Amino acid sequence: MFGDCRPGSDNAPYLTSDLVGLGGHLTGEPSDFIVDEIPAYDASGQGDHVYINVRKVGLTTPELVKAFANSSGCAPSDIGVAGRKDKWAVTSQWLSLPVEPVEPDDDRIRLIETKRHNHKLRRGHLRGNRFRIKMSGLTETSDECIQALLSRLDRGVPNYYGHQRFGIYGDGPDYSLSQMRRRSRRKTRDLRFSASVVQGALFNIWLGRRVNDGLFHTALSGDVYKKVETGGLFSSETPQIEQLRLDKLDIDPTGPIYGPKMRAALAEAGQREIAVRDEIGLTEKDWATLGRLGKGSRRLARVRPQNLKVEVDGRDLFISFELPSGSYATVILAELTHTADDLKAK
Incomplete structure (x- = not known):
């Protein structure tokens, strides 16, 4: 039903897909993947x-x-x-x-x-996480290629849910939906996680459509934005003005985590959210179950790694950056390398 919703799939394409990826893979050594929590x-x-x-x-x-x-x-x-x-x-x-x-x-x-x-x-109660990661086996190491990718990251990339959310083979959303439909046999805690997997798949599909349609950095009427400085949400009534603020990185777009408490987008942006809901093929009973298990919210659609530092030594990549809570380091790495299948272990 959902198809593959993992970053790099047709449903969730890389924003950097038009650029040459660096290749490479995680080493598998814990000391080459360091994560430090940044408290709130x-x-x-x-x-x-x-x-x-x-x-x-x-x-x-x-x-x-x-x-x-x-x-x-x-x-x-x-x-x-x-x-x-x-x-x-x-x-x-x-x-x-x-x-x-x-x-x-x-x-x-x-x-x-x-x-x-x-x-x-x-x-x-955390502001985010700080990552220090080593990757090996790069297939492209030219400065021109690296700078083109980093420039794309600097403006922000899709804040997809990572491979971890959907399982090794990408079938997590379909499996989770089947568990929701058999809810009487499962613990409520497990069912809530199943609902979050389904919500994550829907978010990635919605976000992937914005990327595929060339609208990732485009303000649409009715979009729900988050103010970078204060964190407040507001709905766009003047997309021309919001476009200027979007380009200045003063605001970030948000996407739907479907559920009864979700603040829905309006106008053109709202129609795009409704289209995903209507076309995915969930029954009214499925939506009712999802609504009981997952309240719904908005999620940042664009994420920009902070304090980004990159060093290449031969065929090894050393990268450090900070991400807000809820964002996936592997999504950032995949935009650079285009080798998402070699990142699913983290």
Whole structure:
């Protein structure tokens, strides 16, 4: 039903598809894929909760939480996290505990820093993530090619959901829809994740159509924009004016995460969102189930990596950048390399 919605597919084409990609692949070594969480705020230094910055490798975030719960004598549910980090990478992130932390006896875990704060760390309480990545096996290393790709990144690229969301073979959305249709046999938590996969596929399809139609950097009447400075949302009534602000990078377009609480686009932009909804082939019952499991929202459609640095050494690429929470490093890498199938492990 959905087809392949992964970046680089016909449904979700690269913005850089007209340029020569660098080729290459991830090395598979955790030390070549480093992720550091950027907190949304600094701990105050006072309070009943202890914030800890932890570096891990070879562990999922739930496994990390369980390890600290066991060593510190509290329940895993008492520990707060802002987000999840990759297992097969070297990552640092903040946790909060209601008790004094005891570092687990596990060489995959290292406690870096502790601070006190007056409330538990909640999901989403992070500004973004900082990445340092090495890729090998480049097939193109000319300065001209690299600069053309970086120039495209500087203006912003599609904020697709990455391969991780859709599974190794890209069949995650169809499988997730089947699980939603058999909802009585599944846990609510699992069904909500299934709904998020379907919502992600719909978003990528909508965004891919904007790219395919040459409208990615074009303001349309009724588009919903996010102000870069304040984060506020507004609907476009004067696309000529919004186009100027879009070009100056003062605002970013947003796309639909379909659900009852979603702020819908209007006019021409709204018709494009309705077209995706009507043409995808979900039944009214499917939409009702999706609405119960996923409230809906808006997602940034354009993402610009910050503090981007690139170095090429022979056939190796060393790249570092920062992304806002919810954006995928592999989407940025795929726009550079055009080798998305070699990036799905991260």
